Amino acid sequence: MRKPQDQALSSGATKPESGYFVSRRAVLSGLGVLTLLGASGCSQTLEFPELGSIEPSGGMPSGGVDRMPTGSIPPLSVDSNITDNGTMYASLIDNGLVIPAVPFQKIRPEFRRQIVIDPTGEAPGTIVVRLNERHLYWVQEGGEAIRYGVGIGKAGFEWSGRAEIQYTKEWPTWTPPKEMIARKPELVKWTGGQPGGLDNPLGARAHYIYKDGHDTGYRVHGSPEWWTIGTQASSGCVRMINQDVIDLYNRVKASPTKVPIVVA
Numbered sequence: 001m002r003k004p005q006d007q008a009l010s011s012g013a014t015k016p017e018s019g020y021f022v023s024r025r026a027v028l029s030g031l032g033v034l035t036l037l038g039a040s041g042c043s044q045t046l047e048f049p050e051l052g053s054i055e056p057s058g059g060m061p062s063g064g065v066d067r068m069p070t071g072s073i074p075p076l077s078v079d080s081n082i083t084d085n086g087t088m089y090a091s092l093i094d095n096g097l098v099i100p101a102v103p104f105q106k107i108r109p110e111f112r113r114q115i116v117i118d119p120t121g122e123a124p125g126t127i128v129v130r131l132n133e134r135h136l137y138w139v140q141e142g143g144e145a146i147r148y149g150v151g152i153g154k155a156g157f158e159w160s161g162r163a164e165i166q167y168t169k170e171w172p173t174w175t176p177p178k179e180m181i182a183r184k185p186e187l188v189k190w191t192g193g194q195p196g197g198l199d200n201p202l203g204a205r206a207h208y209i210y211k212d213g214h215d216t217g218y219r220v221h222g223s224p225e226w227w228t229i230g231t232q233a234s235s236g237c238v239r240m241i242n243q244d245v246i247d248l249y250n251r252v253k254a255s256p257t258k259v260p261i262v263v264a
Helices: 018-040 178-183 185-190 242-253
Strands: 092-094 097-099 114-117 127-129 134-138 146-150 159-172 204-210 214-223 232-234 238-241 257-264
Touching: 134 242, 146 238, 146 242, 159 214, 159 242, 178 185, 204 242, 204 257, 214 242, 232 238, 238 242
Parallel strands: 127 257, 214 238
Antiparallel strands: 092 097, 114 146, 127 134, 134 146, 159 204, 159 257, 204 214
């Protein structure tokens, strides 16, 4: 005698197992519901089981949080100051000055602030500038870094080496060096220094780079010229979007020691 599952249908096809019919019926039923909802043109709420009550064989624990290993890709941490681009680059009031919003859509994604796996190998609390990448890294604990896009010096004006951030300033005064005034005589009016402000080339914050106790003359600073990020446009300094340099400044200020910087 043939087993029930081997009996042929009237069409001559072999009858599938009953489990297949249940699964297929559930799929078709689900598609029917979705079709009806789409046709109604209204927003509908469907009731689903609580995530915590689902215990699939894949190992989803109570609470619905999937803690299955992700192979060689470690999860990144969450920083409240690194959210969506619209939030990070929105207009803000700082010391009574209104910093304009940055049209981040016009900046390449790789030059916007984000958390990445640290590629530098430097100790946490170190600033690393990779000139070829046009990136600045703030190295964090746990093998991560915050990466910012930067503008760097024009050919012949670059500086590289290991040094430290001696001090920082909010809305710093900018004093053009004599060599710059010689190239651009119109800057002679700022021989005594240009007060901090929205048009100041040093932007909202400046980090002063010293090596062996001596001022290198180079800075990591903000800039109102956000469109120069990712380019070689400065006279040797490392420039950042104003919103980004404020974020970096807050991290540097919170450091219990002087912050080392590596530019290479």
